[in-house]
Amino acid sequence: MPHQAASGVLIAGTSSDAGKSLVVTGLCRALARRGINVAPFKAQNMSNNSMVCADGSEIGRAQHLQAQAAGAEPTSAMNPVLLKPGSDRRSFVVLRGKPYGTLEAGQYATGRAALAEAAFAAYQELAAAHDLVICEGAGSPAEINLRTGDYVNLGLARRFKLPMIIVGDIDRGGVFASLYGTYALLDDADRATLRGYVINKFRGDQSILQPGLEMLTERTGLVGLGVLPWLPNVWLDAEDTLEVGAWRSSPRASGDRDRLRVAVVRLPRVSNITDVEALAAEPGVDVLVTTDPRVVADADLVVLPGTRTTVSDLTWLRETEIAEAVMGRASQGRPVLGICGGYQLLAREIDDKLESGDGATSGLGLLPIHVTFSDDKVLGRPVGSWRGHPVAAYEIHHGVAEPIDGTDAEQFLDGWRSRQTWGTMWHGTLENDDFRRAWLTEVAAASGSDWRPRQDAPAFAERRETMITTMADAVEEHLDLDRLLSWTTARPTKPNFWRKTPAAGGFRTKTPPKGGTGARSEDQAGSGGDA
Template sequence: MSTADRPRPHALLVAGTTSDAGKSVVTTGLCRALRRRGLRVAPYKAQNMSNNSMVTAEGAEIGRAQWVQAVAAGAEPEAAMNPVLLKPGSDRRSHVVVMGRPHGYLEAGEFAGGRKALARAAFAAFDDLATRYDVVVCEGAGSPAEINLRQHDYVNMGLAQHGRIPTLLVGDIDRGGVFAALYGTLALLDASDQALVAGHVVNKFRGDVGLLEPGLRTVERLTGRPVLGVLPWQSGLWLDSEDTLALESRPHHDPVGGRPRLRVAVVMLPRISNVTDVDALCLEPDVEVAFVRDPRALADTDVVVLPGTRATLDDLRWLREHGLDRAVCAHAARGGVVLGICGGFQMLGRSVHDPDGVEGAPGASADGLGLLDVCTRFDPAKVLRLPRGEALGAEATGYEIHHGRVTVGDAVPFLGGARAGSVFGTMWHGSLEGDALRRAWLAEAAALVGRQDFTSGTASFGAARERRIDDLADAVEEHLDLEAVVGLLEHGAPRDLPVVRGGLA
């Protein structure tokens, strides 16, 4: 059956003029808003390029953003919601995950051959979701106007063509030039792709929306497509992000009652992964979290976090090149707390070995920082699981995504890892999202560094995530023409949309 002959699924594509325009935010808000209407909703992103990922109940790895969108939709997260996940290991090479399982590597220039197989997997997953859910809300990647990639695209307009999916184009007004971005993106698409772009959304607006009206009406007149809403800037709002672009949006707190804060420095590794591990710390009212690259920033902090990484040996080399290895060891020597998570934990050990070239060149090896009596050896088989246990007298949960096999010597076990004094290492991502474990660990860390006046917060991280999602849905319902969106889901893009004359139209 040809694409034209198949029944058109009830789906919507949220595309953006740029990366970080707000596609994930709009998609998440729509998932919750449509769920409130009693619809069975599934999120979907054909291909995600991110080192922030999550493990589903089926033992599959998907992008963290799609996991959160599934939570917003009230759906069980599954591999089909993010069938292709690219995890960059360098500027030109990515580890490929297909339907939640490792699928080799993809070089930067490998489009024609490698991408065809990925497109088939992505389209099959979309078709499957469309048969099981009332609505599929799709998130694009980057911009649909990346015309150098259009021939093999299956994430933006290639996906839209596959499912005849009406498309919303989101522009970020906070960057400036939003009117040119909306018009120019559309003008760079060919006529068949333009026919599926049914409306615009302006995101991150601050101020009086009345001031935008002349520009909005002009964009509507020039493109023949309505602006379906202007979403306001929402201060302090962030979601589990796909990449490191949104790190600066993590909230910061003023001191509570004048008490001293517990200061936490998170080392911004070049190939940082699962940076969402520290999100729960950012919500603690008496914890100050900073993301740092300068070793001098570790001199007056209480806790140093070495987060996960997609390239442990490369980032360990980077630590040494920038003197951060010495700074971390000096911090530990004076009694400061160190927490290593997954790859960061592996760096704290005695040695790291990669005999099969899982992360890079076969046979690569390096000494670790020597703060924990552990050794790591990479294995081609990836560990994907949702562990449960106990630490510091509190119930603990998390998720594991790693190739490294850690052998623990003379150290106290800690969350799939090890502890020696004030140095902690764990293979469990997401453990600090557990309220009891987070409070117990913060109390332990504060005691170790002599912060006797430290007080943990009482907020639930899970409840805070739900509030963020509900805030997004409230904004979508208030500021977007949701009836028009539902109309697009039911009837598709209007047939009489004009062609905008531009470079390729």
């Protein structure tokens, strides 16, 4: 029986981190190159890394990036439900970009009817305005314990008759078993949505895979759309992975003073840790994510990133002796940077009746500020400057920091600096190239490092665009896009914003897409720290 063409396609995975976000990003750019008006969509995202759209709404970071790839303005419809874990049993709900309440663990499978209807309405909104909606699933569609009430995988596919494509990660092993197991676990009605599969992160000679591909297609009837290669330089705005491939640097050798060592504290409820991706991209800067107080004490710069639960993570800092290491650095005039929730940790006083309910609590006392949490969530895309360098940023937080009377600290962006302890509520500041390099130069001098910025280093926005291009090139070369499009109603309706540059071997932007500029947002709300 022939299938009806659909207004969208659903990219699911055999597991989390199989590469769904990357594949959707590549598809958005590759199909936009063909003149198709594309929009990304993820009905529900669970992540503490988020962004702020131009209208002040908050969505998952991956969907914001996918909108950039598609040349579309990011909107709350692209990620209508965002769950931000606040504990092992509770998530804070962001609905259409605004705080909505909490979802307890026991409600996950059954308490989401209103969220489902909002997600379906958002899909219809995008489908009415675009030629094709490229949807990203969550986790795996074979999580049969969660099938009731599902609206992000099979529930979405069944509602809108979307063809589903399964992505399997061969790098972790067992890819044929995971693809076949996904197929086998579904009932007949759900299985009917499956149309094809993609193998991701392959290294080697593809001919070795061919017998397995043929047997899998024979046993399932699914179309093999292609095999994507391992792309070592593509990391694309992580959602929850803390050790991005670009960060895995070896500790600097003793006496190697032309490098800068940065220790990023891996807080238990870390959020918007992607703030430091720009540091990791800077030549000569080694970024290590750590929970070791010795690494914190030894680094040239320590970063306390955002946190979803400030007071709880403050307790953890003290229990692990990291707090002592950070305070020791500050007393010696050695650089420390706190961002949003990390900035709040540096305060003298924290008044939190919202998240922890603990009320007044003493912070690390390294900056002369008082932090108060309230129900109101601050979402914005502020701009400012530091020593003549323009800074565009975004902010997402419930905690408000106010200076304590009589402070002799120096203002730093929207926050404060005392000796070499720096703090700001703003996210995304380090993506501003001139500011980042000037600030790191001062940090290097204070830490005794001879590191200096390389003038020929690419801009961070250029690196992100290059990675989108790399992923799109791989999708075009290795996947059967004509077959995929044949399952949909999509036809080219807009000018091609990208043109191929043969000399460079890739694609370059001809006209800047709407979603490709502006500040990036990466924090969460909830009483403790980032909103």
